[in-house]
Each structure stands twice: as structure tokens, then as C-alpha cells.
Amino acid sequence: MSIVNCYMPVFRFITSFILEPQEHADYSRFRDKCIQLLQQARFTAELHHSPQDCEDANFAVVIWLDEQVLCSEPEWVKQWRAVLLQSHYFDLSTGGGEFFSRLDSIDKNNTQLRVVYLFCLLMGFHGKYTQQDAELQKRISDERRCLPEQWRQWPNNAPLISERLNNYGEIKPIRKKFRHRKWLILSIVVVVYLIMLIAGLGSI
Template structure:
């Protein structure tokens, strides 16, 4: 497989064959695919439609086998594949210099693998469902986060990038939290396993009031100091303008 913009750049070796090591996480298993997405994002698009499509299908087959061997849940595998298909479709269709863009538009990867062309909306529907399940779907959530970082927009291409930026940042925070607390997800852990629920448990009710009080005190002190400094400066200017008249010399003579 070659690339029009950079024919000398090597194709991800792991796209067609497994690497030497055996990663245990979806995000690691799919690293070669993410590298491919990055190259397409940089307009290093493939030349041959059939060869490229076949390579993607082989990549998915390898991911499914390796993930099943690693004990990764089928729900995570399915969701991750859908996110990858949605992202590669959007990147190919956004690449105006892709030689087979029109062919791909008629038969996108999401249609080939999942039988629909609704990934612009379904990507975020699946994402919200994964987020609601928290740490149980951590592996798939990581894949969705990478796809967002690689530029997937979907329905937000029309609705605005500000909301998408917030969603991406929020998802990143949730992943950090989930991975930091991952060992706590045990049979006796409180239900439901949701990030918002867990965050409310960790933050005392009085914390926001304390923070606001501290911020208010600091702001008042800073305002007082600024006002005092400005007042002194203005008074100094007035001293130069308003001055008492100079006293004239006088002599007093007292007669006997």
C-alpha cells in the first residue's frame, strides 16, 4: 500500500500482521490503526481503493482475534470497531485529494462492516452509553477518546466545535479518574458505576462554599490594596497642583 503525498513513508507494519509483543488493551492493539488515521489526517492518503479496504478488513480480523484472546469484552470490541470505522470514513471523505474519495462515499467502511451510514450520530450515542457504564467500558472509552483527538467530528461538524471540544476534554478527565480508581471497581463497589456519581461522593458539600469564601477574601484584599495605591497616586498629583502661597517676609516694630 502506497501513499500519494509521502510514498517513502512506511506503511504501519502491524496493520496486516501482528507485532512481536502481545498488548492486552484495545488501545494498544489498535495503535497501528491510529497511526494510519494520523497519516490520512495529514493528507497522506492511500492510492488504491481495493487494497486499502482489504487491509482495513484484515486489521479488524486481527484485532478481534487478539482482543478475544486477551479476554476483552465483545461489547468493547464492537464499540471500538464502530468508532474506528466512523473516523476513517470521515477522514477519507474530508480528503479532497484522495483518488478514490467518490468510491468510498458510495461504500463507506461503516456500511461495509455495520450496514448503516449513521456514524455521525451513532458515534456519540454509543459514546454516551459507554460513559454511563463507567469503568466497565473503559477500554472502549479510550478508543473513542483517541478518535476524537484524531479529529472525528460527526454531527458536531455542523453543530459547532466548542461543544465537541468540551466533550473531548470532559471525556479525558473521566478516563483519568476511572483509570486512577480502576482497582476500586469490585463486587461490593457502590452502584451505579458512573463517573458523575463517584465525583459527587468524593467532594464534600462544604467544599464549594469554602473555595468561594477564600476567593472572595483574596479578591477583596487585592481590591483594597489597589484602591489605596490609586488614591495615594492621585493625592500626589494634587499636591503638585494645589500649593499654599509662599509666605512673604515681614518685620514687626513695637514703639515704646
């Protein structure tokens, strides 16, 4: 099983949360669920992959998760900010820069791990590029070049891309638009994963 496949339950849960934050009004329950899913994903990944790859993959997903929550609307977001999951797991509060440092250090041939980081980017992670959309798009393009041909040829008008770009190829702010495209966004994780399966990246 691929590493990113191990974390699919986490990606699906957070996507559901972004779409319908009102369904997650209980802070403690939501946080416990996140931790539970992360633990399950880490355990499954460790059955198939090296400890270091599992550690780096878990780091990427945790940092991505924190950012998604901090950009959401529930009243308890300030509580989350006070005790980030990255602080809980890695004693960090500024993982947005470390995310890209770790990505840069990954072996070019380590497709399994690079896919996890690219998946986080495609699922909306900005990190240190919060105010630098053009630079972020360049990083995403650079990452795709490191992966198999199917990823490099993924059409730019696919729903995941076209719904996130304006006419200048820049990322549009979409946090508050999710609710108006509910069924489209619900399909994002499935669409990306199917592409990965076709590319041979979603299996062992």
C-alpha cells in the same frame, strides 16, 4: 493488552494516509489494507476483552476511519463514500451520531472502552459536531473528566492540542495543513500513546 493498543496499527496507517494520500492511489489496495488491519485488531482485542467491548470499540474506530477518508483528497473518495466501511460492517451510513450515542451508554468505570472513543476524538473525529467546534471541545473535555487523573491534567499546550486549536480554543481546519507539518503529525499517535502508557492505560 488494552483495546486501544490493539487498534494502534489502524491509527498509524490512517495517519500515514492522511499525511501522504498520494502514496495510496490504489483504491482497492487501500481498502483491503484497512479491512485487514481492522480484522487483525478485532481478533487481538477479542483475546483479551468482552465481545461487547470489542464490538463497541471496533464501531468507534470504523466510524473514525470513514470520516478521515471522506475528508481526504484522493480521487477515489467518491467510491469510498458509495460503500462506507460502516455500511459494510454495521449497515449504517450516518454513524457520526451513533458514535456519541454509544459513547454516552458506556459505563463510567469502563476506562478501556472510553479511552478508545476519546482517542478517536483526539485523533480528529467530529461526527455530528462537524459544524459545532465549541460543542465538540466540550464533549472532549467531559470525556477526559471520566478518565484517570493523568488524562484530565494533560497540558493544553501539548502538540496534539495546540496544533489543533486557534486562539479562541476552537478546532482549526487542518486537513490540508498536514503536509506542511509532516514530522509533527507523524508523532501524534506516538505522543498520545506514550501519554496513555504513563497513565497506565496502554497496557493490560
